Amino acid sequence: MTELGDAEHRFIEAMALHFERQGGTRIGGRIHALLMLADEPLSLKRIAELLKVSAASVSTNIRACMSMGLVEPVSVPGDRQHYYIISSEGWESRLSTAEEAMKAFVRVCRGALASPRLADKAHLREAAEFCEFYLAEMAGIAERWRAARAARPSRASKASKGRTA
Structure with a gap:
């Protein structure tokens, strides 16, 4: 990846603000966005250069992106630097994390509703029922996504057709 243009x-920056609104860091959003645009693995040093931030900031935030399942490390033969790419399972990881958080929220609400003093609280019941409905509607979405993705022609195979060895 060479220099970034205006569109990039x-x-x-839009992804940085999105991450921040979701409780993450702007630099984490920038790293994620940059790796989404990259056609090859990027080193920590190159990420820092392209984003014009410190290598320490990239290192800290890349670990956060990895813990969210959005980014994964890869090696480049003959090179000892650490390189990173977008995780192919990142979207499913985000969905799984959101589902687990919603299930925990339901458990908290249902636990409160089990108390005789709180059993008649309509807002608690509504929250639990909405989340349970939402989870039921979302059931199987990851499997449907994998099936749809598997049915598509691979971008990698399209890109390799134009390359010569």
Whole structure:
């Protein structure tokens, strides 16, 4: 990846603000966006150069992106640097994390509703029922996504057709 143009910068900054609104860090959003645009693995040093931030900040935030399942490390033969790419399972990881958080929320609400003093609280019941409905509607979505993705022609195979060895 060479230098970034205006369109790339706009996308990276939009993703940075999105991450921040979701409780993450702007730099984490920038790293995620940059790796979404990259056609090859990027080193910590190259990420820092392209985003014009410190290598320490990239290192800290790349670990956060990895813990969310969005980014994964890869090796480049003959090179000892650490390289990173977008995780192919990242979207499913985010969905799974959101589902687990919603299930925990339901448990908290249902636990409160089990108390005779709180059993008639309509807002608690509504919250639990909505989340249970939502979870039931979302059931199987990851499996349907994998099936849809498997049915599509691979972008990697399309890209390799134009390359020569």
